[in-house]
Amino acid sequence: MTTAPHRHLLRPLRQFVSARPAKRKAHKHETGITFARALSTSHNCQAKEYAFEMACSNIRYGPGVTKEVGMDVKNMGGKNVCVMTDGNLSKLPPVKTTLESLDKYGVNYKLYDKCRVEPSDQSLQDAIDFSKKHQFDLFVAVGGGSVMDTCKAANLFSSKPDAVLLDFVNAPIGKGLPVKHPVKPLIAIATTAGTGSETTGTAVFDFKDMRAKTGISNRSIRPTLGILDPLHLVTMPERVAAYSGVDVLCHAIESYTVMPYNERQGQEDPSYRPAYQGNNPISDIWSLHALEVTAKYIKRCVYNADDTEARSAMLLASCAAGIGAVYNSDDLEARANMCLASCVAGIGFGNAGVHLCHGMSYPISGLVKSYKSEDYTSEHPLVPHGLSVVITAPAVFEFTAPACPERHLRAAEALGYDTRNAKKEDAGKILQEVLLGIMDSIGVPDGLRSLGYSEADIPDLVKGTLPQHRVTKLSPRPAGPDELSELLTKSMKTY
Template identity: 50%
Template sequence: MALTRILPSRAARATSLLRAVQFTHPPSCPCHSNPSHHHPQAINQARRHLATPLDTSQQKEYAFEMAASSIRFGPGCTSEVGMDLSNLGAKRVMVVTDGNVRKLGVMKTVTQALQQEGINFEVFDGVRVEPKDSSIREAIDYAKASFREGPDAFLAVGGGSVIDTAKLMNLYTTFPEAEFLDFVNAPLGKGLPIRGKLFPLIAIPTTAGTGSETTGTAIFDLVSKRAKTGIAHRNLKPTLGIVDPLNTRTMPSAVHASSGLDVLCHSLESWTAIPYNERVPRPRNPIERPAYQGANPISDIFSLKALRDTVKYLPRAVKDPEDYEAQSQMLLAATLAGVGFGNAGVHLCHGMSYPISGQNPGYKHPGYAVEAPIIPHGVSVAVTAPAVFKFTGASNPERHLQAAEAFGVDISNVKLESAGEVLSEALAQFLVKLGDQPRGLKHLGFGREHVDQLVEGTMPQARVLMLAPSLDMGDADVEREQLRGLFEEAMEY
C-alpha cells in the first residue's frame, strides 16, 4: 500500500504484470506447474520494476534508531577511569581538558587513576570555551603530533567545549587524510558520513548542561561564515560517559544557570520537534540516517523527564551552591536530555543561537572567568525560547500544553489554540525568576539593525531547522520572513 501511494505508476505497472502472470490462465493450464515457462518476458519486466532503487529524496522517513553512549552515573565513579582505559587496551591516552579544569580536583583523580594502571598519557589543556574552528584545528594538530605512534584512546575531562573538541581530535586522528570540511554539516561543509569506528573516547563532564557525553554531535564556530556549525554522526559519540556528581560541585552559580538553560532547551526542542516519520528525505543507506531524526517514542521519555527535573531542580542548584541533591539531579537531567535530543534533535532555539553567539556585539556574561566577550551557549538558546515556542505552539498544541504543565501551569481549561502563548509565558516567568538572565536579544546588545544578519546566519542551519515545526523551509523567502519575525519577537520578553 505504501509503495503504491509513493510511486503509483511504477508500482501499479509491476503489480499489474505480476497479476497477469498469476491469473490470466486458469489453474488447469497444462504448464501451470512450471511458472518459469509462463511469459518469461512479463515476469522479468515485473521484477525489474520492483528491483529498481526507489527515489527516496521525497519519501518520508519510516524508521528511527536509538544510539547513545554507555553511561555510568554515581558519586566517585571518576576513580574507575584508569581501569576502564586499561580494559579497552589503551596504551597511549590523550587527555583533553581546559586550563581551568586542569587545576581542579577531578584532574588529580584522573591522573592518579591513569598512573595506578601504568597508562602512558599526555594532557592537552588548550581547549577554548565556545571553540572556534581555529582552536579545533590546533587541538587536532596537537593530537596528530603526540606520542610516536599517535594516541590510541582519548579522555575528555570538562564541559561541552572540551568533550566536543576531544570528539573532533579523535575523528581527524582516526582519518588523518580527511579535509577539515569533509565531515562538517552541510551546507557549510560536505556533510560526509563517518564510515568507520573511531578510537575509544571516555567523556567525564564537569558541567551539567550539554549532554555531550551521550551524543555524536560536536559544535564550534566557523569564523569565516560567522556562524556555529559542527559535525553530527553516531560514530562520533563517546564510548563511555562517566557522570560523577562530585565533578560539578565547583561550578559557579552563573555556570549552573546557563548550563541548565541548555538542558531546558534540549528537552523542550526535542519534545516538540517534528515526528521522525514526517522527516524528509528517507536515507538511501542506513549510514546516512542523521543523528537528529525527529521526536520518537524513545526520545520522548528522556526529553519529558529531563524537562520536568530541570524545572524542579535548576532554580535550587542556582540559588544554593551547597544543594548537592539539586546539583546531582541536574547533572542526571543533562544526561537524560542528551539521550533525548541526541536522537530526536533540536530545532529553532539552537538554530537561532548559533549566529547569536557567533555575532556577539560585545556582551560578556557575568560569572565566566574569561577575558573575551562571551554569550554562553545556554544563554544564547534560552533568550529566544519564549518567542520560539509561541510560534511553534500551533504545530502540536497537546505537546506544548504538556510542556507548560511541567512548569506548573494548570492546563485543564486552556484552549488548544492558546498552547503556544501559554508555554511562552510559563517559560518567560521561569527565566525571570531564575535571575540574572538577559531578557531578550536587546539585553545582549543586539538591535533591529542586526536582525537581517542574524537571519542569514540561521538559514544555513538546515540540520536543525528541518526539525522545526511551523517553519516553511520549502520557500526561502517565507522562511526568512518567519525567522525575521522570531528575532524581532525575541528582542525583549
C-alpha cells in the first residue's frame, strides 16, 4: 500500500508506462501516439516520435577534485593532450591546479588559452586549427560554457579534418549532419555554475555572417568526464554568479515545459534523432530538482550573504577534507549547490531541450551594440549568455502557459510558490511573478532597453530567432514572427 507522501514518486513511472503526455491544450501540430505506430515497420518521417534516449557525461563532484585530472588523463591513455581555457583563467587557480596535476602524472600537454568569452565562428576555427596542427589524443577544458563549447568543437572537427564548420551545425543554418566518426576523450572542468556544458552534447557560438548565435547538438561531443570542483567558484565575480545562475533557472523551466518527446516529429533514420528530444519522465526529475535547489541558493550564491551556520558547517567539512579555511571568505555552500544545480539542469535540458528563451537569446547576444556587463573581462561588447536568456523569460512563460498550465504551475511550485489554490488560467502570471521576484532580487537589468535595444531592433531580433529550429520548434506553443515580435516588445521593459 502506498502512503500519501510517496505517491508523487510514482508519477514519472506512470507517465513512462502510459507513454502519454499530460492533458493540455491541443494545437494543430500535436497528435497522440499509439504503440501500433511505434511498432510499425512503415514508420516514416511524418510520424510522431516514439522513443527518447537518456545520455549524459560521467560526473565527479567534490572540493579539490581537480587534483585528480592527471590520474584521469593517464588512465585514459592521453599522451598528447590539449588543455583549453581563456586568457583570464589561465592566470587563476583552476588552471594552475590542472596543470600541476598533469605535471605530477607526467602528462605531455599544450595549453591553448585563446578561448573567447561567448565564442564566435572565427574563434572556434582558430581553436580547431590549433587542434588539427597538433593532432591531440585527449582534450581538457577548464572554464565556463564558452571554453567547454570551444573545446567540444575543436575535438569534433580535428577528429575529422575534412569537415567544415557548417557540416554539423544545426539545420537550417547548417547541414545538421549526424556525427558518425569517433572523437577523442574530453574532460571538462567547470569554473562557473550555469551552463551545465560539462554534461551536454551542445556547443553554441556566434555566427558572424548571421549576427546571431547557433550551435551544434550531438551526443557524441559531450564530455567523457565532467569535473565539478566547488573550490573554483570561490572567486566567481558577482555578476558572473548572477547571470550563470539565471541560465540554470531558464534551463530547468524551459526543459520542463518543452513539447513532450512523443509529440515531436519523428524521422526515418534514428541516427538523426536530436539530442534535444522534448520533455520526458527522466528529464522531468532533473529539471524540477534543479529548480528547487536554484530557488534556495541563487541569491546567496550571488551576494554571499552572511550565513554563520552554513559557513561553520562547510568550514568543518573543509577541515575534514584537509582543504583548510578557504571557505571563510565566501558562502561556499550556496555556490557548491548552484554548481550541482547547473549540472542537474544540464542533464535535464541536455536530453529534453530548451525553447523560446534560448531561441531569442541568440540574436540578443549576436546583435549586441555596445553593452558590456560589469565583472566580465571581455574586450568586445557582450551580453552574457544567461542575461540574454532570462531577459525574455517573464514574457515567454506567460505566453507558453496556456499550452501546459500544469507544468508552469509545477515549475512555480518548485521555485517556492504555494499553488494549492492556483487556477490553471493564472499559471502564466504566477510563474511570471515568481521569476520577476528572483530577477529583481539578484539585480537583473530592466529589459532589453537596458541592454541597448529599442523597438526598431525587433525585426532583426525576430529574423535572428526564426532559423533557430533546434530550440524554437520545441516550444509547447508555436511562435511565428508576430508572436516573437510581441514577446520582444513586452521584454523591452521587464519590471
